[in-house]
Amino acid sequence: MTIFEEISEAVESGKGKQVKRLIEAAMDDGITPEEVLNQGLIPAMERVSQKYHNEQFFVPEVILSSRAMAVGTTILEEYIKEQAPRESLGTVVIGTVKGDLHNIGKNLVGMMLQGLGLTVYDLGYDVEVDTFIEKAREYQADIICMSAMLTTTMPEMKKVIGKLVNKRLREKYIVMVGGAPVTEAFARNIGADIYTRDAGSAALMAREAVLAKRNREAKVTKTAGAEKEAET
Ligand code: B12
Secondary structure (H helix, E strand, C coil): CCHHHHHHHHHHCCCHHHHHHHHHHHHHCCCCHHHHHHHHHHHHHHHHHHHHHCCCCCHHHHHHHHHHHHHHHHHHHHHHHHHCCCCCCEEEEEEEECCCCCCHHHHHHHHHHHHCCEEEEECCCCECHHHHHHHHHHCCCCEEEEECCCCCCCHHHHHHHHHHHHCCCHHHCEEEEECCCCCHHHHHHHCCCEECCCHHHHHHHHHHHHHHHHHHHHHHHHHHHHHHHHHC
16 A cells, blocks of 8 residues: 555544654655645545445544544645745635535645645634625735535625625635535636636636736836826
8 A cells, every 4th residue: 555545544534643643654755745635635535525425424434534634634734834935925814604614625725825825814614704804804815715515605605705895895805716516607606706626726826816916016006106206
C-alpha cells in the first residue's frame, strides 16, 4: 500500500490518530501537502460519499470519517500556511451557509486559498446572511466565499447577494459560490461572480479575481488623482 492509500484508508475508517501519524510521516518524507490532499484525503471522502450513497455507510460512519478528515486538514493547513507567500494578496471571508453543517469542502477551499497567499477568515458553518456581510466589512474582505451542500440551503446564497445589493455593497466584493449541488447556471442566476467545482480551481480563480480588482482600484485612484491635478 502506498502512503496515500494508507492515509485514505485511515480517513475512511475514521482513525484520526493514524491519519495524524501518517501525514506527519509523509511530510517528513518530503511529500507535499497538496499531494496528500489530492491523492490521500480527497479520494477518501469520495469513497465515503460513494459508500453513503450505496448504503454501505450510514451517518455514524460518515461522522467518524469526517472527523478523521478534519484531523488531516488541520495538520495540512499548518504546513500550507508555512509555505504560503509572506505578503497577503487579499482577504477572504468564507463560510457554509445558514442551515448547513457540511464543512469539509469549505475547509479545503479555505486551505487552498491560504496556500496561494490570501488571508482567510473562516466563519464556520451555519452562517447567517448578516454575518457574511458584517464580517466582510469588518475584515475589509475582497471576496465573500459561500459553500452549500444541501439543495435546501442553496437559496441562502441568493439572500446574501440580495442583501449586498440592498445595502449598496454588491460592487465592493467578489462573490464566489460552490458546493456539490451548486452549478455554474445557478451561480449565474443568483448573480455570483465566480463558481468552480473544486478547491484547487477555486483558489486559482480567486487569485485572478483579486488581482483584477486591484488593477481596477489602481485605475480609479489614478483617474481621480489626474482629475484633481487638472482642477488645480
Ligand atoms: C460528509 C457528509 C455529511 C457529514 C458532514 C460532516 C462535515 N463536517 O462536513 C454529516 C454526517 C454531518 C452529514 C449530515 C447531513 N447530510 Co450529508 N453528506 C456528506 C457527504 C457523504 C460528503 C460531503 C463531503 O464532505 N464531500 C467531500 C468534499 C471534499 O467535497 P465537497 O463538500 O463537495 O467540496 C468540494 C466542492 O464541492 C467544492 N466546494 C465546496 N464548497 C465550496 C465553496 C466555494 C466557494 C467553491 C468555489 C467551491 C466549493 O470544493 C470542494 C473540494 O474540492 C455527502 C455526499 C456527497 N455526494 O457530497 C452527503 C450529502 C451532502 N448529505 C446529504 C444529506 C441529506 C445530509 C443530512 C440531511 C442527512 C440526515 N438525514 O441527517 C444531514 C444534514 C445536516 C445539515 N443540516 O447540514 C445529501 C444532500 C442531498 C441534497 N441534495 O440536498 C448528500 C448529497 C448525501 C446524499 N446523496 O443524500 N453529511
